[in-house]
Amino acid sequence: MRKSLILLLATLGISLSAVAQQSGWQPPAGHTTISIWPKTVPGGVENPAPEADTTTAKDALIAGKPLVRLGNVARPTITLYTPKGxxxxxxxxxxPGGGYKILAMDLEGTEVCEWLNSIGVSCVLLKYRVPDSGPLPKSQAALQDAQRAVGIVRAHAPDWKIDPNRIGVLGFSAGGHLAAALSTHFEQRLYEPIDGADKLSCRPDFAVIVYPAYLAIAEQNFAANPEIRVTDQAPATFIVQAEDDPVHVENATLYFLQLKNARVPAELHVYSEGGHGYGLRKTEKPVTGWPKLAEAWMHTIGVLK
Structure with missing residues (x-):
């Protein structure tokens, strides 16, 4: 039976690894998905393991529901979600977050895109390389993917009905670190330019950072991560975190102070309770009402008109 299956796949020109990769996570039908690196990824290093949802029956539920924990991402993509109204x-x-080990593709990805679409904002979901793509300076793969993704979005702005001057980023946990890293590493690409998209700015016009990680170093009395050097060129930023977050609220408060000292417009919301990794899912904790505050902030800075 197995030999017959292998022969069938070979006849169709489909590899077993490709089939396994498709079983990991696929965006809903009807959305444009682009592989951000047309050939090999920078450095040419790819994870040989198949892309897969690593969630197990023992993993905790979030607001009573499971989530997709996508691992072994070697071929990063972006998927466009356009508002229907x-x-x-x-x-x-x-x-999405996931400690640079996995990506929470629904909790901190597709569900976020649905919310953004509901307020009239196009969403571009980045499936970046994991594991071992960060935090800086361990590896630059995730930041390379982020730089490339924003450039591609700007290149496609006319086709996708996007204002190239109102392109922001939103990251959770490790993804929050990635958003801060891109906000402070946009002047020079960390890879050899490929096409016209890499000639366009990869600076976000604004950033939303939710329960960030890796911005403060706990082992050094919560000193600032030296790789995140905030200047007055950083974009306006909205930050939210809970005081009881096991990943430490200092990540949010320290980054806010860095932005303030650089005279960058920033808004910080700290809740007494909420923990970590809730995404947009409603719980009894007030922190899960943060999307309304973020929407109001986007009106304040002129992103939503």
Whole structure:
């Protein structure tokens, strides 16, 4: 039976690894998906293991529901989610979290895109390389993917009905670190330019950072991560975290102070309770009401009009 299956796949020109990769996570039908690196990824190093959802029956539920924990991502992509109704022209590139080991593709990805679409914002979901793509300076793979993704979005702005001057980023946990890293590493690409997309700015016009990680070093009395050097060129930023977050609220408060000292417009919301890794799913904790505050902030800074 197995030999017959292998022969059938070979006849169709499909490899076993490709089939396994498709079983990991696929965006809903009807959305444009682009492989951000047309040939090999920078450095040419790819994870040989198949892309897969690593969730097990023992993993905790979030707001009573499971989540997709996508691992072994070697071929990064972006998927476009366009508002079906009112389109404001604003867009957000979303970075799911997962400790740079996995990606929470639904909790901190597709569910976020649905919310952004509901307020008239186009969403571009980045499936970046994991595991071992960060945090800086361990590896630059995730940041390379983020830089490339924003450039591609700007290149496609006319086709996708996006204002190239209203393209932001939104990241959770490790993805929050990635959003901060891109906000401070946009002047020079960390890879050899490929095409016209790499000639366009990869600076986000605004950033939303939710329960960030890796911005403060706990082992050094919560000193600032030296790789995140905030200047007055960083984008306006909205930050939210809970005081009881086991990943430490200092990540949010320290980054806010760095932005403030650089005279970058920033808004910080700290809740007494909420923990970590809730995404947009409603719980009894007030922290899960943060999307309304983020929407109001986007109106305040002129992203939503």
């Amino acid at each position: 009112n389109n404001t022209g604003a867009a957000v590139v979303v970075f």
